[in-house]
Amino acid sequence: MSKTMTGAKMVVQALVDQGVDVVFGYPGGAVLPIYDEIFQQNHIQHILVRHEQGAVHAAEGYARSTGKPGVAMVTSGPGATNAVTGLTDALMDSIPIIVLTGQVPTFMIGSDAFQEADTVGITRPCTKHNWLVKETDELAGVIHEAFHVATSGRPGPVLIDIPKDVQFASGTYTEKSKRKSHYKPQLKGDIDTITDLAKAMEKAKRPIFYTGGGVINSGPAASQLLRELVAATNFPVTSTLMGLGAYPASGDNWVGMLGMHGLYEANMAMHDCDLMINIGARFDDRITGRIEDFSPKSKKAHIDIDASSINKVIHVDLPILGDVAHVLEDLINVWKSRGRKTDKENLAKWWDKINEWRKVDCLAFKQEGKVIKPQYALARLEALTKDHDRYICTEVGQHQMWAAQYLGFEDPNRWMTSGGLGTMGYGFPSSIGVQMAHPESLVINVAGEASWLMNMQEMGTAVQYRLPVKQFILNNERLGMVRQWQELLHGERYSQSWSEALPDFVKLAEAFGAKGILCDDPADLDDAIMEMINYDGPVIFDCLVEKHENCFPMIPSGKPHNEMLLGDASTKDAIQSGGAVLV
Amino acid sequence: MSPLKIKKGATSHSAYDLRSTFGDAIERHTLAVIVENEPGVLARVIGLFSGRGYNIESLTVAEIDHTGHLSRITIVTSGTPQVINQIKAQLGRIVPVHDVHDLTVEGASVERELALFKVAGKGDLRIEAIRLADIFRANVVDSTLESFVFEITGTPEKIDAFAELMRPLGLQEVARTGVAALARGVVSHG
16 A cells, blocks of 8 residues: 655654654754644654754764664755764764755755755765655655665665755655665675684684774674673773773773773783784774784784775784674684683783783872862762763763773763764763663763863753753863873974863853853862762753873874873873874 | 883884785776666765775766666776775775676776777878778778878777877877776676
8 A cells, every 4th residue: 555645744754664753953944844744743752953963963872872873854055064074973983873954946956046055965975875865756765775774784874865845745655664775784704704713712822802883883782792702712802982881891801992092901902912803893093003013913803894994904814794793693603612712821821911011000090189180080970970870972082081991881882972083062962862862861971161162052952851961071171182282292382272261161051041060179079970960950060170181091193002101201202203294 | 100112213104004014016907886877876986086095097987777777887996905905895885886896806808998089180191190090990980181080999008009109190189988898708797
């Protein structure tokens, strides 16, 4: 039975059929017919953001915290161009989101009409795929295909551009089950290579699992299988920024995050290992440091669903193309059926070595005096919130790295941060998306004051929908990471890296109808954090911290893993001319 | 705390120099890319090459299956083996791309290109031009008292050679189609 309806109604029907319960958006001339349909139904809740960038980041937060695709809806022209940063962010971090954009009517496309932009042209390089729908009959099928593409294989953002006349016209609705697609990424890995990896695991003297966001994206089963494999083999496990929570931070085999601001023991273990098993990570430049010296002695295996990630940066010996959960399941079965062997004697020596590195205690800090150290603020936040049903978002910069270092993640989908693109302004709208998906949970956005100001307009959204998101701002009145690099690289010339004319955050919160808390004394910090947690509503927590703190450990640009900086002492000339051109 | 093992002296290596761990020799490859014939698909392919800094030496595209909505894009590109592999993997993940075939490594293939040459000249030059065209099996598709348009088909190298010969004989204009290529034998790539 075929149903006839308007394009606008099709959009709502297709979203309902895809199980969508919330859409983040902002109306405008070119999407009015769809907004008219949204007005006349109760299946989908629409969250009105204050800027289209916020809508896309909120959809990202929703997607990352649920594992389901997030949906954003914006108008043509400026609505679409404002969505570009969020789309690029989602592409870099492989987040499944569907962005619906209005477009001028088909007969006006190309005429420089009011609020016209070449949306599919602009977003082609920042989406996994996009469509301009010119026939109402094709609209529902495209929307169903868009959900399939966004969530299959390596997930990513997709965009559907819908001209206004297509929204008004009537057409035949295509059922979800009738969708036609040739897009079917390979899920099962090559069993021969998986067997080779099992054999390598049996012989490895110094193995390590290097896990990434792919484990999270593969779904909860992948995290479960990873935990099973780690427990059965007793191999150490490290993770990228994107993969935190796939293996619990309290787990015995956890050696901490690796990379530029990763833990000493994790980076040393990566450098000295003889078998590196990359599971759903992509050898990002924040991870590898200098390519020539990246883990020079190891055999490398790489499990990834995206063929273009394999051998892109680092040549690997055992490439396995497939979905993490599928491959791990096969790997565990093969390894077990071969007798569950590991080189226990050498593995014990390897752990001795790792435990020696752990003794360096690279995250140690001293809280002295009357000024709050940012590390202390996060350590206290961790202590006071870790037993809550908790979700953490971050902005981008020093606070983000400290959050990754000092907060512990026990489960996947609990940690929302802009990894690949490094988008300042991501965290706050993202926390709104997370809170929408988890209304009863404690959602905290760890922020810097500079990042937070970039999307502060979303306070209106948080207050309007009574979303009790906690904005935990480590306020150093600086662009801290920029300042750190200027100190290390640019002769302590702090060009434009301080925040002047900052608002009074408490008054700002009150102006929006939210609660503001100021804390500038370490002695008051615990009480202030408890006040934030216990307040039933959005809170801006202005935590005044040490202004000149640097984030360590740090692998300077262009350096290998075993040349980490551990503290402020003699960081001078740490980054030489070859590394200075890198970001 | 003090930093560990900080080496003195600048490094000339860049973390972004991705090619040194692989073969350095630049290779020329001909790729056949079978794509869904939908709007923007060529822009996706070209955007990939420009966005990621790959070379395009030649590119041809046309619909090959009207009912199946399929087009064939033939791309001649060059790069180190690692870059060639990346190009293929990146092409493969474009959603409307059905298949990517590297004709250079997947057995023998034939490559042909068509070109039109406008040559203007008088007297001996004109006679020499038509004599050489005959040797190259080029056809005259337009002729005036002072000019010829030659049509020539062959490998890119043959067309290059013909162009070199025509240059001193009054070559005015060249139009080339770019390479079309097929695997030899019964192998079929759609």
